[in-house]
Amino acid sequence: MAARTTRDRAGASVAGGLLMGGVAGAAEHLLFHFRLSGRGALELVYSIGLYAALGAIVGLAFALIWCAILAVGPSGRRAGGLRWPLSFHFVWLLYLLVGFRLNSQSGMPPAASAMGLLINGLLVAAMAVGGLGLYALLGRVRAGNRILDRIRPAFSVLIAVPVLIVISLAGFGVVRAVRDRPAPPPAADGQGRAHPNVILILVDALRQDHVSGYGYDRRTSLALDHLMDEAVTFEHAFSASNWTIPSIASLFTGVSPSTHGVLGGGDRLPRERATLAEALGRAGYACGASFGNAIVDIGGGFDRGFHHRHPRPKPFWCFRLQTAVERIAMRFLRGSYFWGPVVLREAEVWVEAHRSRPFFLYVHLMEPHSPYGPPAPYDRVFDPDYDGSPVRMPPLERADVDQGFRDWEAMPAGRAALPERERQNMIALYDGEIGYVDSLIDGFLKRLREMGLYEGSLIVVTADHGEEFYDHGGWFHGQSLYDELIRVPLIVKMPGQLLAGSRPQEPVSGVDLVPSILSVAGVSVPEGVEGVDVFGPVDRVPPDRPVFSERPPFLYSVRQGRWKLIRKDVRGGTDLRLFDLERDPEERVDEADAFGEIRDALAAMLAPRAARLTTGALSEEGGELDAYDRERLKALGYIQ
Secondary structure (H helix, E strand, O other), X not given: OHHHHHHHHHHHHXXXXXXXXXXXXXXXXXXXXXXXXXXXXXXXXXXXXXXXXXXXHHXXXXXXXXXXXXXXXXXXXXXXXXXXXXXXXXXXHHHHHHHHHHHOOOOOOOOOXXXXXXXXXXXXXXXXXXXXXXXXXXXXXOXXXXXXXXXXXXXXXXXXXXXXXXXXXXXXXXXXXXXXXXXXXXXXXXOHHHOOOEEEEEEOOOOHHHOHHHOOOOOOOHHHHHHHHOOEEOOOEEOOOOOHHHHHHHHHHOOOHHHHOOOOOOOOOOOOOOOHHHHHHHOOOEEEEEEOOHHHOOOOOOOOOOOEEEOOOOOOOOOOOOOHHHHHHHHHHHOOOOOHHHHHHHHHHHHHHHOOOOEEEEEEEOOOOOOOOOOOOOOOOOOOOOOOOOOOOOOOOHHHHXXXXXXXXXXXXXXXOOOHHHHHHHHHHHHHHHHHHHHHHHHHHHHHHHXXXXXXXXXXXXXXXXXXXXXXXXXEOOOOOOHHHHEOOEEEEOHHHOOOOOOOOOOEEHHHHHHHHXXXXXXXXXXXXXXXXXXXXXXXXXXXXOEEEEEOOOEEEEEEOOEEEEEEEEOOEEEEEEEEOOOOOOOOOOOOOOOHHHHHHHHHHHHHHHHHOOOOOOOOOOOOOOHHHHHHHHHHOOOO
């Protein structure tokens, strides 16, 4: 009788978990994610199945505890039938759904703080009261035991359900891990250590003119300044685009945004374009990446060619990451992977494990990106007298972003211009972020020296774009092609400190990194690359070489010699602005009418690029992005 009662209780607990889990999955989808479409129906089925499976697993665990605590009675009826299981599952599932969304609110204190614990404790208490109410209600209905009697023959099957789910998940996980495991790097080609290690450090949103080694009056970058003494520092380096996705795609493929077409969160790197990691991997390099920016970790193919990556990929069982269960799992598995110390710690561990063979390491650091919140003492080092609330985010709204595409200025006239004191505090915080990330880079470079890997490595430090602080009426990035957004640092420490201290004046572009790095590494350049090798003798780069930056299909720019032309395709036509950079380096005076011949010659260079992509706005809304990725992009300010 005791064995039968134990079996009954376990079966009732699993059955209650399956039933209440399915209800919770349906409720979450219908309340928060309902869509009248085929995909919406598929998501509903997935949500129901996911929560039912979770309920079954939790139900089995609950049954073991339940049977251990309760006195074993002569029958399943004395255990309360389905009443206790249903009430228990009701409480924890309701807390999961409500508590997750409550704790995700921006104004909610951290869950581990005293106030957070108090709020969550009160929420759990309220859920427990609701569970007791459900238990009392089920007692009045008196249907639980009748249902229990009818499903008693299936208890063995019910108990097996969570066990089979766990075994299946583990099996599928092993198969998926084996199937998707990146191929190991090929064996060295006999040249041993002739190939130098390649380390590419990208600092997101870093303006060149805020790096002290480039002449900024604040000492923001002591480590980079010292690196410049041992490196080649390019004075006129420009990103291929004004925001991350197209810029990084160009940096990885060596072609312009209008060629690769990776313009927004829903786009993928084209398979026909070999990446820098793929080219180096085929030559025997071990390739690893430590991504600190969620926007290059959302499935756009940016990890192609890397044999190792941080953070880990999403779990195979995640479908669209809309449910609370999936998103909590992602936070648990990945944590704060975008913090610079975490990114660099993972990079150091990987380098230590692969130091015996040539390797390529890509590191993406996020600190200068908004919101600007450097830790102490960097939060006050450049503005110690400010006594107001820190200005961590630009006054930017979605409508303002769209306005940036419709007209020349990113902000409506008279709107969003912060008081100058607050604007200066925002800039000071931004500079503090630069100082902080510089200190992290300093520690990483020291670690390379300790491992004996600094001297012979090719180390490249650059950025994907800059940042606007109302220089031309705009904030953030992605809205214009003025130099505050596209002029970036490019510091290249060659193996053996070759050409140390030189500062070439020739213009270079982000598309030049692929052929330049591969040339130093002794690896052939893939076909179709638009960039040129700029790490060799300076006479390889003509001083009048045109350099392009783009944000298709709205914005295109070209600079040649002293002239820069910006083309903007706005509603109703195409506008052109021409700047004489020798007389007007801040790009204030439009010379398009005064120098029509130069304007037309430069415009002719841009016309073919604009013709490649003439329709379709950038997919900032990320048509195929899941909820977790959209949450990350929202935190970065890309979407609302």
